[in-house]
Amino acid sequence: MPEFSEAFTGLAAKRKLSHNELVRAIRFMIAAEYEAIQLYEQLAESTDNELSRRILHNIAREEMEHVGEFRRLLSVLSPQDEPFYYHGVKETEEVLEEMGIPIPEAECCGEKSCGCSH
Numbered sequence: 489m490p491e492f493s494e495a496f497t498g499l500a501a502k503r504k505l506s507h508n509e510l511v512r513a514i515r516f517m518i519a520a521e522y523e524a525i526q527l528y529e530q531l532a533e534s535t536d537n538e539l540s541r542r543i544l545h546n547i548a549r550e551e552m553e554h555v556g557e558f559r560r561l562l563s564v565l566s567p568q569d570e571p572f573y574y575h576g577v578k579e580t581e582e583v584l585e586e587m588g589i590p591i592p593e594a595e596c597c598g599e600k601s602c603g604c605s606h
């Protein structure tokens with residue numbers, strides 16, 4: 489599990505986070521969401537109990553939505569990071585092109601309850 493820094497302990501009684509501390513905390517939250525996804529999927533793949541498998545996979549997908557929320561929040565709080573992410577995406581896409589692998593487009597899940605415009 490990610491370890492939380494001193495900035496989280498006793499926070500309400502001491503002081504508010506600085507902007508940079510908040511940005512780092514959001515990065516920690518993203519790591520925690522990915523770790524939760526790993527744990528839920530690993531457990532789902534480790535049991536034959538279908539009910540548990542379905543619930544764990546559903547929760548893992550919800551955690552992916554949380555990743556998206558945190559990533560978007562981070563893009564607002566720390567826009568200077570975005571060019572680095574963009575360059576990383578482009579570097580991977582260059583390798584995909586070199587290997588002749590199609591670049592997948594991001595798509596909505598298609599579920600009626602998701603609330604986005606499909």
Ligand SMILES: [Fe+2]
Nearest residue numbers: 521550551554
């Ligand atoms: Fe979450």
